[in-house]
Amino acid sequence: MVAAMAWDWLSFGLRWLHVITGIAWIGSSFYFIALDLGLRKSPNLPQGVAGEEWQVHGGGFYHIQKYMIAPPHMPEYLIWFKWEAYSTWLSGFALLVVMYYFGAELYMIDPEIADLTPLQASAISVASLALGWLLYDRLCKSPLGADQNRLMLILFGVLAVMSWGYAQVFTGRAALLHLGAFTATIMAANVAHIIIPNQRKVVAALKAGETPAAIYGAQAKQRSLHNNYLTLPVLFLMLSGHYPLAFATEFNWVIAALVFLSGVTIRHFFNTMHAGGGMLWWTWAATAALFLVIVWLSGFRPEPREETAAAAGPLLASAHFEGVRDVVLSRCAMCHAAEPLWDGLAVAPKGVMLETDADILRHAHGVYLQAGVSRAMPPGNVTWLEPQERALIAAWYEEGR
Structure with missing residues (x-):
């Protein structure tokens, strides 16, 4: 009894840590995207500054300026935003190990879907997370990545295929959670392998008295934008385990795919608003329509299967x-x-x-x-x-x- 209770408390502690770090990461991500889109140009900006913004919070005023590539000189004190992303992914993966890898027979494996061993199920999980990042990174760096809209459509296709694939090997709960982990791995790897390294290259160039290449900022901005649009679907998928109508129905993988579209429409509304493009109310109508389709799909129950023999033991x-x-x-x-x-x-x-x-x-x-x-x-x-x-x-x- 003590061991089972200790293991349950361990998963609770990791879940708590994951939620806290996730709030920190999502909060900073949303803030900087809104800040970036809200920058305004004025006649007297210093050279290299693309825009500025005045904000009021906590009883004071903030004056923020953004250099598109880098300032002329390296500042004495520089804050790096990276540990929120790293801590969120590490705590999430630890929770995945404790709950799903060590509890594979309970949470991941359904013999009626795929008769896997716990080791096989865990290996599929780890391999899919790693291969997902490699595929995504190659797509972004390929000629296809030059067109943002085309790239986003291709990425949606990849996510839809992964949603279907996970549903063919794991339980419904594990399938949707893994799609969330798949996406979150891409987001964290964007920070670890593109955004932060590119910023370090810019800093190194400044210290050497050189002008940093503009490509570093462009790559980091592209990946940050992807992370911004992927955040809301990941939150849905992380919480989906509490709602059987999402994960335990016949078309759970379609529901998961449609969630990505609704995440895009919601973020597009706020991103356009922050950029001064007005209120695109049609995005909420599109989101509501997608949600109604999801509700309709949730009414389809899985086809009854022949009952497996009770496990001996x-x-x-x-x-x-x-x-x-x-x-x-x-x-x-x-x-x-x-x-x-x-x-x-x-x-x-x-x-x-x-x-x-x-x-x-x-x-x-x-x-x-x-x-x-x-x-x-x-x-x-x-x-x-x-x-x-x-x-x-x-x-x-x-x-x-």
């Missing part, structure tokens, strides 16, 4: 299993079912179904943590799960493991 062989089965079926299965009986539930919470022996065994760890050693389930104990029944669940799992 200590949990199934336990003398407590029959009693645990009765408890789960009477206290949990009215909600955790293909057709929930509880009013207001369209699908089983988090896509977890507990109607068969195979279901119970597949989700044994979650049942143990949620209903055995804690009172998280049922919510508000609405089905009156008795203390002795919780003790039975805990004894069954601890004996079997």
Whole structure:
């Protein structure tokens, strides 16, 4: 019991860290894009300054100027914005390892989709993240990257293909989360391999008394713009595990792809507004239309498949299993079912179904943590799960493991 609780607290701590660092990264990213788009030119700007902006916050005024390439001289004090991105990706990958790689049988693998071993599933995950960055980077550096609109369409196609591909090998929850991790890896690698190195080259040129090449700034700006448009879809995908209507339906991969389009329309509204281009209200209409399509797609349930044989093992062989089965079926299965009986539930919470022996065994760890050693389930104990029944669940799992 101690080990299971410690592991759960470890994942909670990493999730907390990931959220905090993610807020810091997203906040700075949104701020600088808005700042960049809001720059204004005036007649008396110093040489090399593309624009300036006055801002008021916290009881004071800020006067900001942007040099398109670099200032004439290296400033004494320079702030680098990089650790937010690095910390977000590192904490996210650590959480991926703790929850999905070590919990692959629970969160990543569905034998009805692809009968993988935990090692195979983890290897596919790592390889896809690395190959995704390499493919994206090559596309940006190829002749295709010279046309921003064409490049964005190609990148959307890549993301749609990856969305479909993940859905063919992982559980729905893991598929959408991996698409988010795939995109976040590209974003963090943009910072680590393009934006920051290019800025370092500019600084090195200034220190050497040389004029930095304009290409470094252009490349960094392109990648920063990509990161800006990808942020909102990544947030959706990171939170999708809480909403079965997003990840546990027949067209979950289409839903994920459409989320990227809605992220683009929302960001386009704000980016245009910050740039002084007015309020493009049609973008909200487009976003609403995309959302309605997503809602419609979520109504398609996965086709029923032949039920896999219940996994043999200590949990199934336990003398407590029959009693645990009765408890789960009477206290949990009215909600955790293909057709929930509880009013207001369209699908089983988090896509977890507990109607068969195979279901119970597949989700044994979650049942143990949620209903055995804690009172998280049922919510508000609405089905009156008795203390002795919780003790039975805990004894069954601890004996079997």
